Amino acid sequence: MKKLMIIDGSSLLFRAFFALPPLKSALGTPTNAVYGFLTMLIKLYEEIHPDYIAVAFDKGRQTFRTEMYSEYKGNRPDAPEDLRPQFSLIQDVLKAMGICVIEEEGFEGDDILGSLSKKFASSELAVQIITGDRDNLQLVSDCSHVFLTKKGISDMLEITLENMQDLYGYGPDKVIQMKALMGDSSDNIPGVPGVGEKTAFKLISEYGDLESIYENIDTISGKKLKERLLENKELAFLSRDLATIKTDMDFSYELDDFVQQFHLSEVKPMFESLGFTKLTPRLAQIMGTDDGFEDMGGLFAVQEEVSLDELVDGTALTESFYEGKTIAVHVVLSGHAPFRSIVNIYLSNGDVVVKTDGSDIDLLTHVLNGAAIVVTTQAKELLEVLGTDAPADIRLFNDNGEARIHDVSLMAYLLDPTRTNYGYLYLTERFSVSSIATGSVDVECVSMVKALLAMNNAALDTIRSNDLWNLYNAIELPLIHTLLVMEKNGIYIDPDKLADTTVRFKTELELVQQEIYKIAGETFNINSPKQLGIILFEKMNLPVIKKTKTGYSTDAEVLDMLRNESPIVEKILQYRTIAKLVSTYLEGLAVLINPNTHRIHTTFNQMVTATGRLSSSEPNLQNIPVRTEKGREIRALFYPGEGFDTLVSADYSQIELRILAHLSGDKALIKAFTEGKDIHRFTAAEVLGKAQEEITSEERSHAKAINFGIIYGISDFGLSRDLGITRVEAKNYIDLYFSRYPRVKEYMDNMVKEAHETGKVRTMFGRLRELPDINSRNFNRRSFAERTAMNTPIQGTAADIIKLAMNKVESLLEEKGFTSRLLLQVHDELVLEVINDELEAVKALLKETMECVVDLQVPLIVDVHDAENWALVK
Structure with a gap:
């Protein structure tokens, strides 16, 4: 059967932009989204082998839907500045490649996908819809399949009539019925306020569609739910209309219009001007136009044929394969953290590659525990999927306390924490390993797992030469286990x-x-x-x-x-x-x-921030405002789950200022913290020359602003803006501050000087931050790098300390057999759910462990509180 591949161009260009680090052509044109789009397209060629191809784009924000509802998609911000020019650029590139590009005034790309699918799908022609938007699931049919991007732009899930019910619990005909009730925040489709996915699913499962729900409204249980449905009936039907993809656009296109007319002579110069020369040979090979074409090598040119003769099945996992050896592991996963499952695992000992579907978890755990060293780029995922209710019991360390799990991506992060991606393609460049071969899934995975062994040797040499091994060994590797425990536990929400x-x-x-x-x-x-x-x-x-x-x-x-x-x-x-x-x-x-x-399982990201701080996503629980009333209302929705009685919060008090006192060695600051003074009142008294009891609340507030501002290299302009005073007054305040805390000024100056000389700074525990702009001729770039040099050792040390503390807390909770458990880390705060019988013991454990985890010149103080919800424990 022939295939028509229709690509949702706008959706995938957005995803490519956020999946790849910034790239620019020689002329300064942003190109990362276009480059990512093309790499995805090459992979689609190889996996789908389409006979026909078209790419659909949105054309402006004004469509027939905005005429129906003016606020449709009104909550969306403008596209990032570097992305905007890439929309026209990708269309130019696609046209040069001979691909049919379609956009229609007044319609969205989804409508084009739907109309093309409806027109051409048949028993003789399969339609393959490539998109990142789940709205297109309504287009799934016998002859139309949706390939949905799951992660970035490289991993896709094929949705068919056969598997959609199992994956989502409903078929394509129910997609718009669900949206009618639950709405869609990303498109600003209102739905029925107060009706979420669970309620929508229940109603649609029971009644079938919107009309039947309202025809049988009296039979619906729940007074509030019935009121919401009746009050918002018009919104529900409007939402369904907004969510419905149009499938009857009046097209003049015929199938022959989608035959790709590829001419290398047109593509090659364009790719060269954009800096995409590495893509050209592979594309030429796919298109069958590479006769006499010089192979330039590079990321997507297969430099050496990967033989699958060495690939054997899981029965080869005998003792001779793993005992005492270094084993490389690459895992192919499905699903979402923390409930992913194994599709396949590829293991290599350097001589042979073994492929297994991962069904025998005990055997795989035994193999990995029997190896001398396990090399991967997926240590966290590996421990997650090999575990059941908890992370797998795989030994992180050998008997000498040395790490036996080597995560090459994590090592790369420690070497350069400013990147957004530490995938295989970057690692091949970072550690000078031959490019990963492309082709079938087996070819790519065999190539990856073989490359891991070489990557590991290079990564170890680089980590050790940069004095980062102890940071990896003592903090980051054990942290993987702690994060997985928290992700598995989740937190209950009402x-x-x-x-x-x-x-x-x-x-x-x-x-x-x-x-x-x-x-x-x-x-x-x-x-x-x-x-x-x-x-x-x-x-x-x-x-x-x-x-x-x-x-x-x-x-x-x-x-x-x-x-x-x-x-x-x-x-x-x-x-x-x-x-x-x-x-x-x-x-x-x-x-x-x-x-x-009713639990929410956030994902903790270990390799995102440049300072070493953790971040969380899906959802980001770290950015819920804590000092505003509305932020507290959201935190108040989180409770201890079934079997637990209370939430406990343990929060470091002014940890960054205490680290500043320790690192600078300033006697006045150290004295204030050692004697337990109110540091902001103390600072105000020092700077203003007044007794502490005479300090007003406004004067204390000003001192607080400068105490924390100094950590971030605040200027007189910044302080004047924050406090509403003149720049002269702000400069005098800063000068007075440094006169009272002279070692702080000396410390900050030394950090900047060291950065200028070495191009980098470190935390107390050796965490590295390189500063390529520290000697830039551009004033703004240089100034930012100098402020970073002042702040990173302080903020990074705080990140190191909270990681050490949470690792120790988790270890003690397990060692002592507590039922109470760790749920969240939010900046300098740990959140646990606790049973009443253990409450006092857990609070004591938290305070003692966190305050004593590191020895500073000033005491670390931890505030520990318990309450019935997250808002009340702060």
């Missing part, structure tokens, strides 16, 4: 209170919106910087603070400076705050709740 809070926040958002419209004298899209700029700076004549290439800037900094110019500014800031909380947290949390346990 779904009913979440739904009620969402309705309340959305109601308040609507009221604020109406107040903005009233002040402005007209309705407009508040989420549109362009429309907002016109209202503020043309209609209301507010002073223009800053302009961008596309118009007036309305960013947070600008609005903050305009607060006193008009009451509309405060309302806009309020609107943005509530809107972000609704979309990012309330609606975002609802779709991530485990329906059986």
Whole structure:
């Protein structure tokens, strides 16, 4: 059967942009999204072998849907500046490659996908839809399959009529019915407020569609639910219309229009101008036009044929294969953390590659424990999938306390923590290993697992020569186990209170919106910087603070400076705050709740931040505002789960200032902390020459601003803006501060000097941060690098200390057999759920362990509290 491959160009270009680090052509044109798109396209050629191909794009934001509902997709920010020019660039590239590119005024790319699929899919022609958008699942049919990107742009899941029900619990006909009820925050489709995925699924499963739900509204249980459905009936039907992909666009295209007309003579010069010369040979080979073409080598040119003769099945996992040897492991996974499963595992001892489906978990664990060293780029994933209710019991260390799990990606992160990706392609370049071969899944995986052994040798040499082995061995490797425990545990959230809070926040958002419209004298899209700029700076004549290439800037900094110019500014800031909380947290949390346990399982990212701090995603629980009332309302939704009685929070007090005192050795700061003084009141008294009891709350607040500002290299301009004082006053304050804490000034100057001389700085525990811009001729880049040199040793040391502490806490909880368990790490705070019988013992363990985990010149202080929800423990 022949195949028509239709690609959702806009969706995949977005994903490619965020999956790859910044790239630019020789002329400075951003190219990372285009490069990523093309690498994905090459892989699709190799896996799908299409006979016909078309790529669909959105054409502007105004479509028939915005005519139906003006706020459709109104919450979406503008595309990043470096992405915008790549939309036209990818179309130029695709056209040069002879690929049919389609965009239609008033329609979205999804409508093009749907209409092409409907027109051409048949028993003689299979349609393959490539997209990152689950909305397209409604297009699945006998003859149309959807290939959905699961991670970045390289991993795809084929959705068919046969597997969709098993994967999602419903078929393609129910996609728009679900959206009608639950809405879609990413597209700003309202749905029925307060109805989440679980409730929508229950209603659609029972009644079938929207019409049947309203025909049988009296039979629906739950007074609140029935009221919501009745009050928002129009919204529900509108939402279904908005979510429905159009399949009857009037096209003049015929199938022959989608035969690719590829001419190497047109493609080669364009790729050369963009710096894509490494892609050209592979593409030429695929297109069958590489006769006489010089192989340039590189990432996608197969430099050496990978033989699959050495690939054997899992029965080869005998003692002679692994005992005392270095084993490389590459895992192919499905699903999402922390509940992924193994598709295949590839293991190599340097002589032979073994492939197994991972069904015998005990055997695999035995093999990995029997090896002398296990090399991977997926240590965390490996321990996750080989475990069941907990991480696999694989020995992280040998009998001498040395790491026997070597994660090459983690080592690469420690060497250069500023990157966004530590995948195989980067690692081949970083550790000078031959390129990974492409082809079938087996060819690629065999190539990867063989390359790992060479990567490991290079990584070890580099890690040790940069004095980073102890950091890897003592902090980062044991942290993998701790993070997996927390991810598996998850944290309980009350779904009913979440739904009620969402309705309340959305109601308040609507009221604020109406107040903005009233002040402005007209309705407009508040989420549109362009429309907002016109209202503020043309209609209301507010002073223009800053302009961008596309118009007036309305960013947070600008609005903050305009607060006193008009009451509309405060309302806009309020609107943005509530809107972000609704979309990012309330609606975002609802779709991530485990329906059986009502727990949310965040993913802790070990290799993201440049300072060594952890981050979390899906959802990001670390950025829920803790000092605002609305942020606390969201934290109040989290409770101890079944079998537990209370939540406990253990939080380091002013850890960065204490680290500054230790690193600088400043006697006055050390004395203040040693004697348990209020450091901000103490600083105000020192700087102003007053007795501590005479310090006003405003003076203490100013001292607090400079105490923390000094850590981040604050300038007189920054301090004057933060405190609302003149730059002269701010400079005098800073000068006075340094006169009272002279060793702090000396320490900061030394850090900057060392950075200029060596190009890098380190934390107390050796964590490395290279600063390539420290000697830049560009003032802004150089200044930022200098501030980074001041801050990184302090913030990075704080990150190291909390990691050491959480590792020790988890180890003691396991060692002592506590039922109570660790759930979250949020900056300098640990959160646990605890049973009452263990409450006092756990609180004592936390305080003693965290305060004594490292020996500083000043005491570390930990505040430990317990309460019925997360908001109350702070």
